[in-house]
Amino acid sequence: MIRLLWALSAHTRYYLRRYMPTNIALDAIRTRRGLKWGIPAMLLAVPYFLAANYCITLIEDGGPGWLNLLVLLFCWNALKFLIMGPVSVVLLIRARVQEAVERRRTRRMNEAQSVEYPMASVA
Template sequence: MIRQLWILSVHTRAFLRRYMPTNILLDAIRTRRGLKWGIPAMLLAAPYLLAASVCTTLIADGAPGWLNLLVLLCLWNTMKLIVMGPVSVLHLLRVRIREAAAIRRSFAGTRPA
């Protein structure tokens, strides 16, 4: 039983990472070329926050309760995008420091004595 639940969760995670828009975006940002897009991607959190606000207003006015799931999804995507901005900057700094160190090492090895 636990094995089946584990397999189901693995397949669900693979599906979500492959087909959900924010997961595709975050995977693209985590690449070396995409690290510079972390801060602009934070701006995409605003439409998700607006959608959550609209759904909350609709629920308060008597809309169906299943819209609460949409509110949770929008808030989750908002948090993912807001967190990814600073994280991508830190990753970019780390990568650039490593690249600079590698260049210094390569130049240090080619200097005549």
């Protein structure tokens, strides 16, 4: 029984990760090229919060109860984008530091090789 639940949750996670638009966007932001878009992506939280607010207004005016699920979904997606902004900044800083260290290491190795073999650079 637990194995069945585990497999079902794994397949559900795979499906949501692969096909839901917000997850696709967040995965694109987590790439090295997409890290610069983390802060602007935080602005996508605004329409989600507005949609949640609109659904809450409809519910309070006697709308159907299933709109509560949409409110939950809109708030969840908005929070994902809000959190991704600062996370992408941290990831971008970490990537730039690693790239700088790698460039420095490569430069030192090239300088050490040119010192060992001074005639190799002339030829």
